[in-house]
Amino acid sequence: MKSLIKCFMYMTLIIVLSFALPRLIPGSPLFAMAEDISSVGNMTKDALKAFEKYYSPELPLLEQFIKYLRNLFNLDFGYSFYYKMSVIQLIKERVGWTFLLSFSSIVLSSITGIFLGIKSGLKGKESKLLVSVFMSIQAIPTFLLAAIFQITIAYKSKLLPATGAYTVGARFGQSGYILDVIEHMILPLFVLVISQIPPIYLFAKNSTANVKKEQFVKMASYLNINKRDIYFKYILKNITPELLGRLNIQFILAITGSIFVEAVFSYPGLGQLLRSAISYRDYPLLQGILLICCTYGIIVNFIFELIALRNIKRC
Amino acid sequence: MLNSFKQLSKTKKASIIILVVFLLVAIFSKFLMPYSHEDISHSRLLEPSKKHLLGTDEIGHDIFSLLIYGFRITIFTAIISGFFTTLIGTSLAYIAAYYGRSVKMIISEIANLFVVVPEIVMIMFFSSLARPKLIYTIMAIVFFSWPKVYKIALFKIMNYMEKNKVKYTLLIKGNWFDVLKKLLPDILPLMSTFFVLQCNRAVMYESSLSFFGIGDPLKKTWGKLIRAALDYEDLYYDNTFLWYLIPPVLCLILFVISLTFLSSENGED
Numbered sequence: 001m002k003s004l005i006k007c008f009m010y011m012t013l014i015i016v017l018s019f020a021l022p023r024l025i026p027g028s029p030l031f032a033m034a035e036d037i038s039s040v041g042n043m044t045k046d047a048l049k050a051f052e053k054y055y056s057p058e059l060p061l062l063e064q065f066i067k068y069l070r071n072l073f074n075l076d077f078g079y080s081f082y083y084k085m086s087v088i089q090l091i092k093e094r095v096g097w098t099f100l101l102s103f104s105s106i107v108l109s110s111i112t113g114i115f116l117g118i119k120s121g122l123k124g125k126e127s128k129l130l131v132s133v134f135m136s137i138q139a140i141p142t143f144l145l146a147a148i149f150q151i152t153i154a155y156k157s158k159l160l161p162a163t164g165a166y167t168v169g170a171r172f173g174q175s176g177y178i179l180d181v182i183e184h185m186i187l188p189l190f191v192l193v194i195s196q197i198p199p200i201y202l203f204a205k206n207s208t209a210n211v212k213k214e215q216f217v218k219m220a221s222y223l224n225i226n227k228r229d230i231y232f233k234y235i236l237k238n239i240t241p242e243l244l245g246r247l248n249i250q251f252i253l254a255i256t257g258s259i260f261v262e263a264v265f266s267y268p269g270l271g272q273l274l275r276s277a278i279s280y281r282d283y284p285l286l287q288g289i290l291l292i293c294c295t296y297g298i299i300v301n302f303i304f305e306l307i308a309l310r311n312i313k314r315c
Numbered sequence: 316m317l318n319s320f321k322q323l324s325k326t327k328k329a330s331i332i333i334l335v336v337f338l339l340v341a342i343f344s345k346f347l348m349p350y351s352h353e354d355i356s357h358s359r360l361l362e363p364s365k366k367h368l369l370g371t372d373e374i375g376h377d378i379f380s381l382l383i384y385g386f387r388i389t390i391f392t393a394i395i396s397g398f399f400t401t402l403i404g405t406s407l408a409y410i411a412a413y414y415g416r417s418v419k420m421i422i423s424e425i426a427n428l429f430v431v432v433p434e435i436v437m438i439m440f441f442s443s444l445a446r447p448k449l450i451y452t453i454m455a456i457v458f459f460s461w462p463k464v465y466k467i468a469l470f471k472i473m474n475y476m477e478k479n480k481v482k483y484t485l486l487i488k489g490n491w492f493d494v495l496k497k498l499l500p501d502i503l504p505l506m507s508t509f510f511v512l513q514c515n516r517a518v519m520y521e522s523s524l525s526f527f528g529i530g531d532p533l534k535k536t537w538g539k540l541i542r543a544a545l546d547y548e549d550l551y552y553d554n555t556f557l558w559y560l561i562p563p564v565l566c567l568i569l570f571v572i573s574l575t576f577l578s579s580e581n582g583e584d
Contacts, residue, residue, distance in 0.1 A: 151560075263526070
């Protein structure tokens with residue numbers, strides 16, 4: 001119950017922030033609206049009309065806010081200038097690709113990351129090289145990693161397609177469609193997995209090493225308890241809560257990671273939308289993406305909190 | 316100072332040397348740049364030669380000069396945002412730890428919110444709305460990345476507050492300033508770690524923003540240079556990418572990796 005209230009509070013804060021900040025930041029279209037309409041730039045008349053209808057900047061702020069709330073409750077995020085479509089429809093079309101990419105990457109990366117992490121955590125000091133490599137990968141921004149792989153594997157050696165999620169013209173249901181999609185997915189997915197493994201690995205390794213030092217594990221090994229039992233019943237069980245906490249953050253990072261990767265590979269998900277929204281200053285679309293990402297983060301956090309609560313009750 | 320340097324691990328030593336070199340290049344960039352970063356009088360798309368060490372780009376900039384100028388802007392951005400993020404995060408943590416109760420709860424909840432929400436999307440949203448000026452980019456980075464510093468700092472400072480010297484100070488009715496004076500020797504090393512970490516984050520954020528085309532187009536950071544290279548259509552047809560794309564990418568990667576190894580707590584040997 002308490003986490004539900006928290007959830008609600010976060011959502012309110014986000015809505016207030018997304019309402020207030022665009023009106024406070026100098027240079028934003030809504031701020032400019034108050035001064036001079038022509039300064040907004042290359043907006044067509046229709047777009048301007050839709051914009052004014054949605055935001056009605058002439059109303060007092062409180063009424064604007066109420067209207068904003070009402071629109072959000074009706075899932076009306078406004079009208080994209082650039083795509084000439086309603087924002088919610090656009091996001092609905094694209095969000096599937098993002099989820100496909102981020103969920104499959106998180107499954108792969110957490111399995112490998114946790115497995116490798118526990119393994120080298122148990123071993124102790126022998127994994128120096130792996131740690132350094134992973135730390136270096138973690139330091140590199142995701143988009144750069146994506147660009148490097150795109151150049152070497154797609155452009156220079158032409159092993160895999162460089163852009164898109166399917167060959168242009170291919171349709172769902174056609175023979176070979178699924179294969180085509182998979183072929184296009186390999187490279188972005190690979191980059192995402194590579195960029196996600198290091199934090200999980202380092203975390204799993206450190207917490208395993210910490211638990212291993214505990215007295216009860218030492219005691220267990222003195223008592224000649226089976227090694228397998230020690231690993232699974234003593235160590236894995238004890239690091240599970242921490243790992244869940246880490247996975248929570250990882251789920252949120254996955255969405256931002258896939259946004260960058262999509263933008264590099266022109267994958268038709270939210271990332272590409274975000275990129276064009278930014279370059280054409282498509283304000284309603286930007287706002288829609290922001291709200292979707294934040295809602296996603298809050299929901300993920302809520303789910304993980306519930307899982308954590310259940311775990312505590314069981315103990 | 317020299318002694319404490321000798322005690323560090325090899326990777327940390329190497330990182331410090333690289334960072335010092337980078338910093339020197341940034342400080343003396345004016346003397347190292349063969350041409351001005353605004354000079355577009357050269358012929359376009361030249362290959363590297365003695366006159367243009369890294370060739371020229373499609374507008375007619377000397378790429379080597381842009382790269383050196385990038386040192387200045389990128390490192391400047393990193394230091395300023397790292398400094399303010401650390402300062403704000405630690406001060407808020409101290410305030411929360413000192414006053415406790417409702418003050419702590421309110422700040423912590425706000426910080427939690429920004430941890431739950433993907434901060435890079437927030438930074439992007441707000442810096443793309445603002446006028447394309449470097450200062451607004453820095454402000455957006457600082458505004459959305461202090462919570463990470465805050466959370467760790469709060470945890471550590473709460474532990475320090477349990478120390479006897481703090482309890483005595485509180486017992487003889489010392490105010491917040493007296494307590495701070497007692498805690499400063501503990502807080503300062505903490506802050507320096509945060510500072511390095513946040514410089515690292517700021518560079519990542521800035522280059523990601525540049526990749527999306529956000530920020531002051533005149534202030535060419537490495538990120539902007541990479542973006543410009545990627546935007547150039549014929550980048551991969553010949554070897555242009557070797558001197559256009561690779562140098563800023565290498566600089567950026569070297570810089571962030573050195574910062575990462577410097578700030579890592581578990582010395583790797």
